[in-house]
Every structure is written in structure tokens, then in C-alpha cells.
Amino acid sequence: MTDRYGADVLAGDWRRPARGRSVDLPAEPGTVVEEVETGWVGAVVRVEKAGGVHVVHLEDRRGRVRGFPLGPGFLVDGSPVRLVPPQAAARVRLDAARAATDRTASGSRAVHGQRARVASGSRIFVEGKHDAELVEKVWGDDLRVEGVVVEMLDGVDDLAGAIRDFDPGPGRRMGVLVDHLVPGSKETRVVEAARGLQPWAPHVLVVGHPYVDVWQSVKPGRLGMDAWPVVPRETSWKHGVAAHLGWPHDTQADMARAWRRILASVGSWTDLEPELLGRVEELIDFVTAPGS
Incomplete structure (x- = not known):
């Protein structure tokens, strides 16, 4: 006799997922x-x-x-x-x-089982906290192996004074990364004056990237954009970027969270623009050269 209702649907392993069990x-x-x-x-x-x-x-x-x-x-x-x-x-x-x-975030071959070196006399200086955090995330492992410390300048308006205070010399090189180093900018004029300071000039290397802020050195695709937005001059660039992305931007805490989201999108050197990569690598080579 035919069973008009079919087989018992609960018979067997009816809880088994379609793809099978793990x-x-x-x-x-x-x-x-x-x-x-x-x-x-x-x-x-x-x-x-x-x-x-x-x-x-x-x-x-x-x-x-x-x-x-x-x-x-x-x-x-x-x-x-x-x-x-x-x-x-x-x-x-x-x-x-x-x-x-194994590779570090910068693409270098990772070194395992080696403690960070005691800090060398040479230093790399960046303009602010965000620059320092980005350099640490991508190049931190390399810098610890080399014993190179990254310090903040809080802007480059008094770059000449920072050079005098650090007093670079043989075995004590100073590398500086500057934001928005483009022809005609205020930063370019400051850097040109600082590069010729004597007797420190042979022991100082100042390089820069073209971006308004280090935020812009992150590839826009990592944040779902085709390109970084053009922000009107009367608007703070960072606030304009956060507004374009639809992120809160009314308070300093909002802006700090915006940066954390941008930084979190960076996993390695492949997430950064070549204009920043080349300059940081140049500074590392300079401060870690034999005799520095």
C-alpha cells in the first residue's frame, strides 16, 4: 500500500546542515x-x-x-x-x-627570537601622533630590531629649533618626515631653511609626502572610496573627510575614533600609497646606515 504522506521527515539525522557537519x-x-x-x-x-x-x-x-x-x-x-x-x-x-x-607589516623578513636593540643615538621624527602610530603599525617591528625610536615634533614650524635641540652629529643622525611637502607650501619653505643648518646638515635628512595629512596616505579603497574627497579650504580637512564618510565629527573624541577606524584599515605596507612608503624607507636607511 502506498504511503500518501511520504516518509517520516524526522527520521534520520534531520538536524544535519546542508553542507554536512564540521x-x-x-x-x-x-x-x-x-x-x-x-x-x-x-x-x-x-x-x-x-x-x-x-x-x-x-x-x-x-x-x-x-x-x-x-x-x-x-x-x-x-x-x-x-x-x-x-x-x-x-x-x-x-x-x-x-x-x-614570515614577513613584517612593512614586507621585511621577520626576525624571531631576537630582543629589541637598545635605542641607538639616531632618531626619526614625525609631525604628530597619527604619523607616529601609522609608522609604528607598519614599520614598528623593523625599527625595534634596528633600535630606532620615532619621536613627535608637534608640527614643523620650528624645525630648525628641533634640529638644534637634538644636536645631530656622527653616530647620531636625524631623519624627519614632513606632511604636505609640495612646491610653494609653507612646509617647503621651512624645510629648505632647516636643511642648510650648519654644522648639522650632513647628519640630517628631511623628506616629505604630498598629502595634506597622513590620513591621506592610506589607499582610499581601504575605506570604500574611489578617492579622498576634496575638502573646501574653509573646512577642517579631517572634519570634511569624516563628514564625507558619514562618521560623527563634532567632537575631538569623534575625530579620534575616525582615525582609529582609518588606522584599523591598514594591515601592511600594501595598504599605503607609494609616496609615503618610499619616504619612510629612505629615512630608515639613512638612520641605520653603517656608522650612524
Whole structure:
């Protein structure tokens, strides 16, 4: 006799997800997975413990690396997996792979197991807090290995005075990064006068980028824009940017949060414009040259 109502829909494993249940998969180097929430696809390059949480770092086909909490939420060939720490026997292979492929945010080969050097006599100076935080995020690992400290000038109006106060000389070089260093600007006139100061000139390198503010050195695509907005002269540039992005901008706290959002969009040197990258690398080379 035909069962007109069909089979019992509750029979069997009716709670089973359409893609199947997750299975444990050791996060071995080279394993290619997809992170479900973001769609990020990459190969495992390393697993580490940060803040009590295991993090797996995935490198995509463009060489970009992002970290994700180890555990569920990954796919392999469309099937769900739960990433677990590599087996103890694979630890040696993981360390070897990490040493061979790991990079700092600046793109330099990472150095593991080495303490930061005692600060050298040479310094890099930037105009303000945001400049310093961006340099730290991208080049911080490199600078600690070299023992180079980044200091803030709070503007360059008295750059000549800052040079005299620092008193650079042999073994004590001074590198300076200036915002909005373009022909005809106030910054250009200040820098030209400071570059010729004697007897310090041979031990000072002042370079700059063309951006109104270091915010603008972040690629606009990282914030969902085709280009940074043109802000009227009568409007504060940062406030104009925050307004364009639809972010609160009435108070100093609002602007601080806006910067944190911009800084959070930077994961490595690939998120910055070449005009800033080249100048910072030039300063690092200058202050870390033999004998400096």
C-alpha cells in the first residue's frame, strides 16, 4: 500500500546542515581554506597564540596575510571544517615554514627570537601622533630590531629649533618626515631653511609626502572610496573627510575614533600609497646606515 504522506521527515539525522557537519582539520602550513564570514581564501602560513587565543594566519594569492581565530567557521572544497592546532609532530615543519615565509607589516623578513636593540643615538621624527602610530603599525617591528625610536615634533614650524635641540652629529643622525611637502607650501619653505643648518646638515635628512595629512596616505579603497574627497579650504580637512564618510565629527573624541577606524584599515605596507612608503624607507636607511 502506498504511503500518501511520504516518509517520516524526522527520521534520520534531520538536524544535519546542508553542507554536512564540521570535521577537525589540523592547520598545517599550506592548507588552503576559506573563512566563512569574510570569504577570505588563503593558505595557512602559521598558527600562534595571542591573548590566550589560537590564531591562524592565512595568505591569499596576492601575498596578503590575515589572522582568524582557530576553530569552526572554515570551508575546504565547500565542506565545513574546524581548524585545530597542528599536531606536535608537525611543529618543527611549522617553525621552519614560519622562518622561511614570515614577513613584517612593512614586507621585511621577520626576525624571531631576537630582543629589541637598545635605542641607538639616531632618531626619526614625525609631525604628530597619527604619523607616529601609522609608522609604528607598519614599520614598528623593523625599527625595534634596528633600535630606532620615532619621536613627535608637534608640527614643523620650528624645525630648525628641533634640529638644534637634538644636536645631530656622527653616530647620531636625524631623519624627519614632513606632511604636505609640495612646491610653494609653507612646509617647503621651512624645510629648505632647516636643511642648510650648519654644522648639522650632513647628519640630517628631511623628506616629505604630498598629502595634506597622513590620513591621506592610506589607499582610499581601504575605506570604500574611489578617492579622498576634496575638502573646501574653509573646512577642517579631517572634519570634511569624516563628514564625507558619514562618521560623527563634532567632537575631538569623534575625530579620534575616525582615525582609529582609518588606522584599523591598514594591515601592511600594501595598504599605503607609494609616496609615503618610499619616504619612510629612505629615512630608515639613512638612520641605520653603517656608522650612524
